[in-house]
Amino acid sequence: MTGGASHEKASTTVPxxxxxxxxxxxxxxxLRLIQxxxxxxxxxxxxxxxxxxRQAHHLVPLADRP
Incomplete structure (x- = not known):
């Protein structure tokens, strides 16, 4: 079943x-939280x-900041 592989991939990406x-x-x-x-x-x-x-304005989501 390919549904399981799709589910695994989705769990490793940012929602x-x-x-x-x-x-x-x-x-x-x-959408990602910026501020x-x-x-x-x-x-x-x-x-x-x-x-x-985010690309046009060089915005970094809060979750991706160090």
Missing amino acids: SAFGWCAWHKGHAED IHEQGSGAGGNLFACGPC
């Missing part, structure tokens, strides 16, 4: 997500970027 890209301001797939806005006296939040925006 992708669908949502809002803060850089091109639109919906996209393959966390800490909550002080105002609202907190997170900024995500899609693959093309």
Whole structure:
């Protein structure tokens, strides 16, 4: 069965997500967390970027930073 091999490959890659890209301001797939806005006296939040925006703006996801 080839389904098992596909499952193994998926577990070794970073999961992708669908949502809002803060850089091109639109919906996209393959989002990764780039920046966390800490909550002080105002609202907190997170900024995500899609693959093309990460390449165009040289963005490094938080999970990939040393």
